[in-house]
Amino acid sequence: MKLLFRSLLLLCLLAALPAVAQPGQGDRQARMSQLENAKIAYITEKVSLTQDQAQRFWPVYNEYSAKRRELYHTMRKLRTDDQNALSDAQVKENLTKAFALRQQEVDLEKDYFNKFQKLLSIRQVSKLFQAERQFTKEVLRRVADRPGGPPAGPGTGVVN
Known part of the structure; x- marks a missing residue:
């Protein structure tokens, strides 16, 4: 089987x-x-x-994936602006937001690492x-x- x-x-x-x-x-x-x-x-x-693991794992993984995708799209929006059209303060704000989003991504991975260990x-x-x-x-x-x-x-x- x-x-x-x-x-x-x-x-x-x-x-x-x-x-x-x-x-x-x-x-x-x-x-x-x-x-x-x-x-x-x-x-x-x-x-x-295993089939049993897959049934328990995929809903958790899909949740993780959706949250990660949301962070990625938010980060991508920060990079789409024309840097030359922004003031120094706006560039600094975008970089600060990007660092915060990257930290959120690491925190998300840590959180789901712990959740995955309960399943696998x-x-x-x-x-x-x-x-x-x-x-x-x-x-x-x-x-x-x-x-x-x-x-x-x-x-x-x-x-x-």
Whole structure:
């Protein structure tokens, strides 16, 4: 049963990633949904979640993800302003806000680290954070490798 569960999750991952990396296939929301499904499959496989663990883990992880995404969007808004159009005081205020948001991000990770330990073994928690980074790198690599994708290299934000 466990092997079947993992095989199905891995199949979802392999099926979804190529579609995410190709432009013009459906709308953005469908691609984001595919990406999310691929991430679930990837993390479930890499962390070796049992079915019982997965049922308890994913609601907590989704809550964590939503809070982290909210912080990211707030931080991104600070960086979208044209720095040359801002006064020194406004630039300083934005930087101070960015530091506070980064601290909130660290505090959030610590809080959920403790919550995850109640659901998973410490080794699984470690694998979770590693799997998140690996998944992100893989998606960025696939996007960079697609025709018309951004060039990879230093300063481009794309990791090879």
